[in-house]
Amino acid sequence: xxxxxxxxxxxxxxxxxxxxxxxxxxxxxxxxxxxxxxxxxxxxxxxxxxxxxxxxxxxxxxxxxxxxxxxxxxxxxxxxxxxxxxxxxxxxxxxxxxxxxxxxxxxxxxxxxxxxxxxxxxxxxxxxxxxxxxxxxxxxxxxxxxxxxxxxxxxxxxxxxxxxxxxxxxxxxxxxxxxxxxxxxxxxxxxxxxxxxxxxxxxxxxxxxxxxxxxxxxxxxxxxxxxxxxxxxxxxxxxxxxxxxxxxxxxxxxxxxxxxxxxxxxxxxxxxxxxxxxxxxxxxxxxxxxxxxxx
Numbered sequence: 001x002x003x004x005x006x007x008x009x010x011x012x013x014x015x016x017x018x019x020x021x022x023x024x025x026x027x028x029x030x031x032x033x034x035x036x037x038x039x040x041x042x043x044x045x046x047x048x049x050x051x052x053x054x055x056x057x058x059x060x061x062x063x064x065x066x067x068x069x070x071x072x073x074x075x076x077x078x079x080x081x082x083x084x085x086x087x088x089x090x091x092x093x094x095x096x097x098x099x100x101x102x103x104x105x106x107x108x109x110x111x112x113x114x115x116x117x118x119x120x121x122x123x124x125x126x127x128x129x130x131x132x133x134x135x136x137x138x139x140x141x142x143x144x145x146x147x148x149x150x151x152x153x154x155x156x157x158x159x160x161x162x163x164x165x166x167x168x169x170x171x172x173x174x175x176x177x178x179x180x181x182x183x184x185x186x187x188x189x190x191x192x193x194x195x196x197x198x199x200x201x202x203x204x205x206x207x208x209x210x211x212x213x214x215x216x217x218x219x220x221x222x223x224x225x226x227x228x229x230x231x232x233x234x235x236x237x238x239x240x241x242x243x244x245x246x247x248x249x250x251x252x253x254x255x256x257x258x259x260x261x262x263x264x265x266x267x268x269x270x271x272x273x274x275x276x277x278x279x280x281x282x283x284x285x286x287x288x289x290x291x292x293x294x295x
Contacts, residue, residue, distance in 0.1 A: 051108045065094040081159035082144045089137040096130040100201040120202035125183040132175035139233040146240035185218045
C-alpha cells in the first residue's frame, strides 16, 4: 500500500514559484506516492473564468436533478416504473456532480495542492460506482419502454414493485463490487516517484501508468471486467430500442403504445451523450504522461 500524498498541481498556481517547487522536491524524496494533477489552464487569468463556469454548471446540474426528483415525488401520476428509474438516475447524477467538481473548485480558489492517496482511491471508487449506476439505470429505462411498447400485456407483472426493487438492488450490488475491485487493485500498487497526470482528478488509467509495480493483472482485469460491465447494459439498451423500432415500423400503434414511444426521444437524449462519453474515454488512445521524476 503506497503512502503519502498526491499533489494537485496547476501550471497557473503559485506552485510554479521556486520556493514551492523546492518544497515539492523535498517531499518527493520522502514520499513514494506523490503525483501531480495538472489544472485545466496554464494561464492565471483564466482561473476565475474556469472557476465561474464550473461553479455555474455545478449549481445548474444540482438544481436540475433536484427539481426532477421533487417533481416525480410530488406528482402521483408520475409514480410509475419508468419515472421511478428516472428519479433514481437523477439522484445518482445529483451525487455524481459532487465526486470531483467541488474539490476542483476548492483547489482553484484556495490554491491547495495536497490530496491524500486515500482520497484519490475514494474518488476512483465513487466515480466508478456512480458511472456504473448511470449505465444500469439507462438500461432499466430502455427495458421499461420495450415492455410498454412490445409486451404491454406483461408490463404490469414484469415491472411490479418487487421487480423494480430487485433491478435497482442488483444494480447497486454489481456497481459496488465493480468499483471495489478496481479500488483494491489500485491500493496494491507501488509508486516510486513523483509524476504528472493531465487531469484535475484521480484517473484510473493514468495512475496505472504512474506505478512502478507490475500492472499486467490490473490492466487485464480492468479491460475484462470493465468491458463486460459497459458492454452488456449497452447491448441491452441497443436491443430494446431495436425491438421498439421494429414494432413501430410493423404497424400502427394504439394510444398507449404511442404515448410510450414518445417518451423514448427524451430517453435517447440521455443515452447517446452517455455512451458517446464512455466510448471517448475508453476507446481513444491516452497520451503519454509527462515525466517529472526527481533524483
